[in-house]
Amino acid sequence: MLNKLNLGLVALVLGFGLTITTSAFKSAKVSEQKRDQYRFVYNPPSTSPYSVANVTNTSHWSYAPDSEGCSGEERACSIVIDQAYVDLSATPALKPSANLTASFNAPTNTAYVTGSADGLMQIENSDQP
Known part of the structure; x- marks a missing residue:
């Protein structure tokens, strides 16, 4: 049971990490396109x-x-x-x-x-x- 809990936490942390990483790159592209x-x-x-x-x-x-x-x-x-x-x-x-x-x-x-x-x-x- 402890292994299943650890595996779930690892999956959750990886999911948040990927979300943050992809969001950061998208905002950089948008700001580059909206230059005055x-x-x-x-x-x-x-x-x-x-x-x-x-x-x-x-x-x-x-x-x-x-x-x-x-x-x-x-x-x-x-x-x-x-x-x-x-x-x-x-x-x-x-x-x-x-x-x-x-x-x-x-x-x-x-x-x-x-x-x-x-x-x-x-x-x-x-x-x-």
Whole structure:
């Protein structure tokens, strides 16, 4: 009788363990899908407009929720980034913690976005005009 009781308790503990484990993974997936994201477009300055230094400078990116996407690979255009990297005080602005990265394309003399601290950021670079 003691063996049957122990077996029942073990089954109960395993059942609770599996329930908690599967619930934890489901909530993580839901929160990942419900991220608040913001679109920013690149506003090149007049001096060295598409240098790596300027493309990675967060002050050259402006909030543009309704902008159209870009296509291509040769120069910075727009990004969609998680709210954690956005200053929401007045007009949304990129925080330096976004840590944008860029690469230089020598044949076109332009830089393009390659990544950021937000591993799920959407990058849209554009073709040369």
